[in-house]
Amino acid sequence: MKLSRTARIVLGCVMAVGLAFVYLPLLLVLVDSFDADRSFGWPPSGLTGRWWVRALHSEGAREALLTSVRAGLGATGVALVLGSLAAFAVHRYRFFGRRTVSFLLVLPIALPGIVTGIALNAAFRTVLGPLGVGFGLLTVVVGHATFCVVVVFNNVAARLRRIPGSLAEASADLGARPWRTFRYVTLPSLASALVAGGLLAFALSFDEIVVTTFTAGPGTQTLPIWIYGNLARPNQAPVVNVVAAVLVVLSVLPVYAAQRLSADPAGGRL
Template identity: 70%
Template structure:
């Protein structure tokens, strides 16, 4: 499509303003983490890495980071197993209610986080507490898995739609059983989609705060929750800026890797 010069200028201006609205606040957070003053003065009088060292020495921040990593890895593992199984069922088999199942799987990521958090909190209080299981790491993992499953499901379904069934049929004609076909044929073709879905699921879980607030017990504090709880403490402001900046930088890695993997062809090469 050929656009006129004014149209191109308008589109580029709109895109530039959109990117500025998204990324300038993140840049300010990064600069705030290097500000030698405790107050958010602007422009900063200089640059320092002292607050980064202080953040690393902060026991609460380190504990919250480890909690986020544990919850993210566990939720990603659950999402990979359940999301892949549901994707195979929906894409490879015809059964009554298939579209309803697909809709039910995707719905949690479209719901507001506070709605999901309240619903899960009510369900856990009603079902688990009478059994002696209170809010804690287990409920956080279950809560995160509800929306992490969606990204794995979408990645695997998209890849399965592009895979011809003739490869698997040929392997079965040669005598390979179901699990051998999956391990030797299907899994290598799905590997990049699974890795991309897992990375996105981990990034979503690592950054989640709303659902975590409603599903975590008093002894469980993830890194985003730690940031939120310490934002109003003036003495912690520089350390909070450092942790927030580190969280942004760490989130870029799995998202970029997932984007690169998602653009792979089924055979692993580039299009």
């Protein structure tokens, strides 16, 4: 479809406004992390890098970062296993309720986070409580995995739809057993989709706060929860800005890498 010059200008302006609405607040956080003043304010009274040094030596921020990394890696590992298996089952086999399974796998990411958090909180209290398992890193990992499975499932399912079935058939015709076919034919074709799905899952888990609030125990504090808890402390405002800027960068990098890995050599997206 060919658009007129006026339509292109209007669409370009709308796009610019939309991007500015999303990214200008992130830019303000980055600028505020160098503000010499202790309080949130604009314009900055001066520029300094001492808050970055202070954030580097903040024990609470370091522990929260380590907890977020652990939770992200754990949720990503669970999501890679469950999401991949579910994608293979839905793609390779025809069974009753196949569409329902696909719908149920995608549903958690569409539900409001507070609904998922309340449901998981009630489930953990009912199931894990009598077993003596309290809220902590394990419950956070399980909570994050519920929506991280979706991105892995979507990436692997999309790639499986693009892999010709003739490759596996040719491998079988040449005498390869199913496991050997999977190892040398299917898995290499899925490698970039698995990595992309894992990176997206880690990014989702790393900056999650709503579900974490309902599934973390008193001693479990991820980086987003640490930021939220220190916002009201005046002396911590500059350090919070620094940690928030780092969180933005750490969240953008895996998403960008996943987008590059998901790129179709022909110019599309898998």
